[in-house]
Amino acid sequence: MPDELTHFNAQGQAHMVDVGDKASTKRVAIACGSIRMQATTLEKILQGNHKKGDVLGIARIAGIMASKRTADLIPLCHPLALTHVDVALTPQTDPPSIDCTVTAETHGQTGVEMEALTAVQITLLTIYDMCKAVDKGMIMENIHLLHKSGGKSGNWSSIK
Amino acid sequence: MPDELTHFNAQGQAHMVDVGDKASTKRVAIACGSIRMQATTLEKILQGNHKKGDVLGIARIAGIMASKRTADLIPLCHPLALTHVDVALTPQTDPPSIDCTVTAETHGQTGVEMEALTAVQITLLTIYDMCKAVDKGMIMENIHLLHKSGGKSGNWSSIK
Amino acid sequence: MPDELTHFNAQGQAHMVDVGDKASTKRVAIACGSIRMQATTLEKILQGNHKKGDVLGIARIAGIMASKRTADLIPLCHPLALTHVDVALTPQTDPPSIDCTVTAETHGQTGVEMEALTAVQITLLTIYDMCKAVDKGMIMENIHLLHKSGGKSGNWSSIK
C-alpha cells in the first residue's frame, strides 16, 4: 500500500488522480453492511415480500441505481461504466436485521469499491426510509469492503 | 406511530405518499454515524487539516451536496428545499475513528430525516474514498437518527 | 385557451414562462398510456408478480423516480415539489398489454401534467427494457393526459 493519501498532489491540493497510464483489467468489488431493527419491523418487511409492499425489492433497485451515480456523489471518484451489479439482501433474526451484500464489476482503469459501497449505503437507507414510519430507531452498521480484485494492487480481502 | 408501512397503498403497491394536506411546519433532523480506521490513517487525516490534503473539508462538502440529492436517490422520498445543512466531524482516538453529525432543516410538509442520513452516509463514504489507498479495511457504523422535530408525529429522540 | 405558444417571448425566443404572479393552488394531473406485447411476454410478466422477477414493481419505481426528474428533462418545465405520485399498472389480455395510469399532485404555481406524463413514459420504457430480451417488438401507445385540475385554466378532461 502507498504511504500517502493519493487524492492530493504535492501541494496537498485535491485532484482526480491520473489513471491514464493504468492497465485496463477486470475489476470486482464486494461490499456489505446491515440495518438493525425491531422484530416487528422485520416481520412487516418479510410479509411484504409475499403479499404487501415489497420493501426489499425497492431497496435493491435503489442500490443498483445509486451505484451508477457514484462518481456524481463522491468528489474525486473517477466515472466508469459498470458491467454488473448485484444486490443480495438476507434477513437475520438474531438480532432482527437485514444484511446487504453488493457485487460490482467493470473492466477499466480504476476499481469499483466505491460503487459497491455506495450501493450498500443507499440500499440500507431506502429500507430505513420505507420503514421509518414504524421504526425510527433502526441502525445501519458494519458497512465495509469484503473483497476486491483487479488492478495493480491486486486482491484484497477483509478476512485474512 | 402508525401500524403499517405507509409507502404502500391498499393494494401493497409502492407510491409516493400524499402529503398535500399536511401542515407546513419547521422540520429539523439530526443524524450521526462513524467510520473506524487504523491509528495511522487517522493520523494522516489529522495532519491533512493543517498542511496536507483536507480530507474532512472535502467530505463535509460531499455530504452537504448529497443531502440536496436525497430525493434523486431514495425512490419514494419527497423532493424538498433544505434551508440549512451542517456537517460536524469529530476525530476520536479510542478506537481511532471520525464521528459525523449532520443537522438538516426545512420548512415544509415532510421531514428531513432522509436528508440528514444521506449526508452522513456520503460524508463517511468520501472519507473512505480518500483514505482507501492506505486503509481498505475502514468500517462505517452506528449510522442512525438522533433526533427529529416538527410535523404531526412531533419530537423523537434515539435517547429516551 | 391562449392563442399562442406561451413558451416563447415576443421575439419568438424560448424562455421559462414567468409564473411568479400565479396563485398557488392544489394541482392534480392524471395521465395514461399502454405498452402492447406478445401474449407470451405478458404471461412472463404476470408470473413475475408471483414468483419470479417483479417487472411491474420495478417499472412503478422507475416512473415515480422519473416524475421527480421532470424539470431536468423537459427544457422549459418549472421545477416543483411533488406532494403525491401514484402509478397504477393494469394488465389487459385483448390485445395483450399493460395499461399505466399516473396521478401526480402538488400545491403550487404550475401544473403537474408533465410530471404525470413523464412518469407514464419512463414506466412503460422500463417495462420495455426488462422484457426486450424476449420481445423487441413491443409498442408504447396512446400516451396522453386524462385529466387536470387546479390553476387559472381550471379543470380539463380528455373525455368531454
Add this chain to the structure above:
Amino acid sequence: MPDELTHFNAQGQAHMVDVGDKASTKRVAIACGSIRMQATTLEKILQGNHKKGDVLGIARIAGIMASKRTADLIPLCHPLALTHVDVALTPQTDPPSIDCTVTAETHGQTGVEMEALTAVQITLLTIYDMCKAVDKGMIMENIHLLHKSGGKSGNWSSIK
C-alpha cells in the same frame, strides 16, 4: 431470443446483467414514435420553424440530452458512452402529427435500444410541453424500436 427475462437472477431478484464477457462491437439502434395533434397546433409549430419559437429545434435538443441520461432513468440499464445521436422530426398532415425517428450508436458491450427510445419519448414530451397551452389533448403513439444491429443477437427489424 432467450426464453426468460434476463434482468432477474435465479432467485427472481433484479440485477444489472453481467455484460463483462460480451464482445465490444458497433451498436446501432433506430426507434420512432409520433405525437398527434389538432391541425391548428401543427400549423403553429410549423410557423415557428420560420419566424416564431422553434418548437422542433428545442424538442430535438431535449431528446439528445435525454439519451445521455438513459442509465439514470431506467433502473437496470447499463451506463454507456454514446458516439452518435440523431433526432429527425417530420411533420405529417393526415392526421396532423409530428413523426420522430432517433438513431443512436456506440461501440460497446450492450445495445443502445433504450437510449434511442428514451430520446424519442422525451422529444415527444417536449413537443407536448411546448404546445400544451393550446392543445392538451395531444396523443403520443406508436413508439417502438425500428431496427438494431450489433451484439450477439445481431440484426433485428420491426419490419420483417
Add this chain to the structure above:
Amino acid sequence: MPDELTHFNAQGQAHMVDVGDKASTKRVAIACGSIRMQATTLEKILQGNHKKGDVLGIARIAGIMASKRTADLIPLCHPLALTHVDVALTPQTDPPSIDCTVTAETHGQTGVEMEALTAVQITLLTIYDMCKAVDKGMIMENIHLLHKSGGKSGNWSSIK
C-alpha cells in the same frame, strides 16, 4: 454588507447557511457576460439563425436548463424553485462577440444570483462548444451580476 464570509460557521467550517428565518420575498437577479470570437465565426452563427444550425437557440436552452441545476453544481447553494428564466443573446460586431444577459426570478428565502450567473456561464460554454471546430480561441469575459432585488440586503446594481 456583512463583514465575514457567511458560508462558514464559527469554526471556519463550510455549512449551508440557515435561511429558515428569512422572509419569503420576490427575488430577481440579472447577470451578463460575453464570448469574443473571430469575425468569420460570428458570421457563421448569424447565418445559422436563418438557414443553418441555430447555435444561439440551442445555447439559450442549455442556459435555461443549467439554471435549474445550480444547486447541484454550487456546493453551498440552496435549492430553490425558479419561477422565471430569460436568456437574451445579442451579437456585437466590434469586437465580434455575443453578449448574454440572463434574468432569473423566484419567490423565496434566498436570492437567485447564482442561478442567473450559472445560466450565463453555460450559455456561453455551449456557444463555445458548437463553434470550437472552427474557432478554438474564443474567450468568455466580463461575466458578472448586473442587478439584484429582494431579500434583506435589498437592491444592488453593478452600475452605481
Add this chain to the structure above:
Amino acid sequence: MPDELTHFNAQGQAHMVDVGDKASTKRVAIACGSIRMQATTLEKILQGNHKKGDVLGIARIAGIMASKRTADLIPLCHPLALTHVDVALTPQTDPPSIDCTVTAETHGQTGVEMEALTAVQITLLTIYDMCKAVDKGMIMENIHLLHKSGGKSGNWSSIK
C-alpha cells in the same frame, strides 16, 4: 480546421456528431480563467486558507465535480470517462484576483476541452458564491482554452 459548424447535419439540424470511427487517443486539454475582486475580499479568502473557511479548497472540489457533469450540461457534448482532472488556483494581487487553470485528460474518441472549461467556470462561480455576501461586484473574465493535444486535429495552443 473545418469550414463549417460540425454540430449540424446537412439540413442544419443539431445532432451529436458521429465519433464512432475516430481513433481512441490520449486527450489533454488545459483551460484557464480569472475572477477579479476587491482587495479586502482576496484578503479574506487568503486568510481562509489558514484559519477560517477554505474558499479555494471548496471551489476546487466544485470544479472537479462539475467536469464530470459536462455532458449533462452541454447539449451536444459526448459523454466520456475522465482519467485525470487537476484544478490549480493562484491568487494575484494586481489587480486582486484568483487565477484558475484546469487540466483534464482522457483516452478516447473526443477531446476534453469542454470538461476543462466547465471546471474553470464552476470553480470561479463557486468562489463568487462563497464571497458574494461581501463582494457582489466580482467579475469572471478571460476564460479560454490554453492548450489541447490528441485527436485528428492534433495540438493547439492559444499562444502561437
